[in-house]
Amino acid sequence: MKTGGKSILWSVAALLLLLSIGVPLLNVLTVTLLMVPYVVLYTTLPKGMFFAHLIPVWIIAFFMVGPAPLIVGLFFLVPAIVMGHYYRTDKPVRSRMTAVLVSIVAIVLLELLVFDAVLDLSVIGALQDQIRSVANTVASEPAVSSLWTPEMIDQLVESTVQVIPQALLLSAFMLTAVAQYISRRALSSYGINVKGLPPAHEWRVPRLLVTYYLIALLLQLIVPAGDDSFMTTALVNLVPLLRFVFTVQAIGFFFFLAHEKRWPKGVPIFIGFLLLLFPPLSLIGVLDAAFPIRKSFQKP
Structure with a gap:
């Protein structure tokens, strides 16, 4: 070659x-x-x-x-x-x-x-200082000085770092x-054929992730919101990540429907865009992963 x-x-x-x-x-x-x-x-x-x-x-x-x-x-x-x-x-x-x-x-x-x-040099510490400095500058403006409190600034810094x-x-x-x-x-172009991702209509996540997601949501209800423990930080990151995973699963589900029903190619793309804009619609992906919904749409 x-x-x-x-x-x-x-x-x-x-x-x-x-x-x-x-x-x-x-x-x-x-x-x-x-x-x-x-x-x-x-x-x-x-x-x-x-x-x-x-x-x-x-x-x-x-x-x-x-x-x-x-x-x-x-x-x-x-x-x-x-x-x-x-x-x-x-x-x-x-x-x-x-x-x-x-x-x-x-x-x-x-x-x-x-x-x-x-x-x-603590990069995280430097980031905290930078966020705090910007927030203090905004808080010093007369128009918003009464709305921004030191507690709100601390919460902003903590939430960003989490x-x-x-x-x-x-x-x-x-x-x-x-x-x-x-x-x-x-x-x-070199003649090297590399395996790519499966087609979107074949995207599936392990069903076990549904269990993890439900446990994370339950813990999120139990753990105090203002807590700065490791558990809170883990949940703050884990729940949105799993929600994103199930959004991808939902996108795969609609590509599956488009594949089975012979929809125009633009339809699942548009629906996927809507799913990304509205995270609660990730519930569709949760249901698709938890139950064999796709079997009811498959042609005999």
């Missing part, structure tokens, strides 16, 4: 993405796409050639922009290698995405630990899904 010219182009793409790290707004797109060149290069090249392509990219980016691109580039190296390794070994898509998601979360946690232990794990997991999932989607299509 000849990959020389394409590999150089992917290396150039990685360099351009790293150079755009410092560009406001564009850097959001950069972070979302940065794993893709890494994954393609690691999957199509021997390991030695993979690093031979990337090291010059990192050096050029370092001298042109500074250390920031290098830090970001190294951050995405491990999850990209994990995804590329799973591509090479033809692992199931669920195992692949789980491994990449876990690697992203693990690297973030490791970086937070290093910042705290080595640099004596949802950090949820935001981290959702961000890791988004990065994994984008890299999976684009890199699969890029690798097809």
Whole structure:
């Protein structure tokens, strides 16, 4: 398999993405796409050639922009290698995405630990200070000074910090899904067929998640809302995440109906958009996971 010219182009793409790290707004797109060149290069090249392509990219980016691109580039190296390794070994898509998601979360946690232990810098503490500073600035305005109390500011800071794990997991999932989607299509140009996600009408979650969800909802009713314990933090993150999972299940259910009833393709997409806008509709996904509803719609 000849990959020389394409590999150089992917290396150039990685360099351009790293150079755009410092560009406001564009850097959001950069972070979302940065794993893709890494994954393609690691999957199509021997390991030695993979690093031979990337090291010059990192050096050029370092001298042109500074250390920031290098830090970001190294951050995405491990999850990209994990995804590329799973591509090479033809692992199931669920195992692949789980491994990449876990690697992203693990690297973030490791970086937070290093910042705290080595640099004596608490990222969470800095975030709390920043939120508190902004809230105090808003509270000092005459129009809202009577509405904002110190207790409300403390509650805002605490609530924001509590949802950090949820935001981290959702961000890791988004990065994994984008890299999976684009890199699969890029690798097809090399003649490499990589297993993708099953069609939307086949999406199903384990029924056991329904039990977990009901337990979490019950605990949420029992545990005091103002409590700052680990249990409260866990529930604040777990319940919305499970609700999102069942929203995806509900989307899969309507794609299933569209598949069985031969609906126009735009119908389940529109319904899926509505499901994302109205989280309570995730109950449809709960019912679909708990009961064999789909059997009643299947053609004999």
